[in-house]
Amino acid sequence: MLEVRGLNSAYGQVTVLHGVSLTAQSGEIHCVMGRNGAGKTTLLKTIMGIVPALSGDVLLDGQSLNTLPVHEIPKLGIGYIPQGRRLFPELTVGENIEIGLMTRKVSPDTRNWILDLFPPLENRLGQQAGTLSGGEQQMLATARALALRPKVLLLDEPTEGLQPSMIEQIRQVVIKMRDQGFAIILVEQQVDAVVSIADKVTIIENGKSVETISGEALKTSPEKIRKYLGV
Structure with missing residues (x-):
């Protein structure tokens, strides 16, 4: 709580x-x-x-x-998704998620759990975050926060x-x-x-x-x- x-x-x-x-x-x-x-x-x-x-x-x-x-x-x-998303635009989708995973010790299946929540991201793991649509960027910002479990x-x-x-x-x-x-x-x-x-x-x-x-x-x-x- x-x-x-x-x-x-x-x-x-x-x-x-x-x-x-x-x-x-x-x-x-x-x-x-x-x-x-x-x-x-x-x-x-x-x-x-x-x-x-x-x-x-x-x-x-x-x-x-x-x-x-x-x-x-x-x-x-505590996972925080700020207004404006605040991604690392020059890094890939996968790298942004990895930054979240590195922050806190989490179970090995966390990455797959995140991608199950946001299926569109799985096809864009190698794409630069700054080139995503606004909705996809919001998905990624949420995924990065959830990487903390x-x-x-x-x-x-x-x-x-x-x-x-x-x-x-x-x-x-x-x-x-x-x-x-x-x-x-x-x-x-x-x-x-x-x-x-x-x-x-x-x-x-x-x-x-x-x-x-x-x-x-x-x-x-x-x-x-x-x-x-x-x-």
């Missing part, structure tokens, strides 16, 4: 997160929603140690991550800029990960994509976690969507 307790973080002198709290249980999709600039991406970066926490705590199975070097956090089992998966806007068929493929992989026991924190702007798969939803407004509700409750509360998201 991943726990975020009263998390505060800043860029320089500008505080962005103000006491954000949430939990992600194994076998659960916990979506984070809010308007642009609300602090959603900063939350994920602070969990990963990329943005230092000013106060509060991030715990994985009870272990605090706050004082760990950034490169140690993935080794504990993580306990927790953080996804930042995974469907951004993708065509509907590719959005559905990514959605199905997220559901499959949940069903296999992963704890998933999903930052997503597409309301329809969220309400169809979310177990819980935390709304962030002006850097504060203002409400956490079930995905089912969000479906039946369009007034909350209008209030917090302006949709």
Whole structure:
């Protein structure tokens, strides 16, 4: 289980997160929603140690991550798929996956497990990552994170800029990960994509976690969507 307790973080002198709290249980999709600039991406970066926490705590199975070097956090089992994918474009698909496999000791069948999840990648292992389509790049970014065999998966806007068929493929992989026991924190702007798969939803407004509700409750509360998201 991943726990975020009263998390505060800043860029320089500008505080962005103000006491954000949430939990992600194994076998659960916990979506984070809010308007642009609300602090959603900063939350994920602070969990990963990329943005230092000013106060509060991030715990994985009870272990605090706050004082760990950034490169140690993935080794504990947190996979991060940043907005914009951040692949190594000059390396091949296979090499990008190998970088993920090198990060943490995983079972020998992990590579085959990943390629079973994303069959199109198997035919492109020798292709440079930068030449893939947007949807294929998102697949590869997700595959690289899954190469850790993580306990927790953080996804930042995974469907951004993708065509509907590719959005559905990514959605199905997220559901499959949940069903296999992963704890998933999903930052997503597409309301329809969220309400169809979310177990819980935390709304962030002006850097504060203002409400956490079930995905089912969000479906039946369009007034909350209008209030917090302006949709």
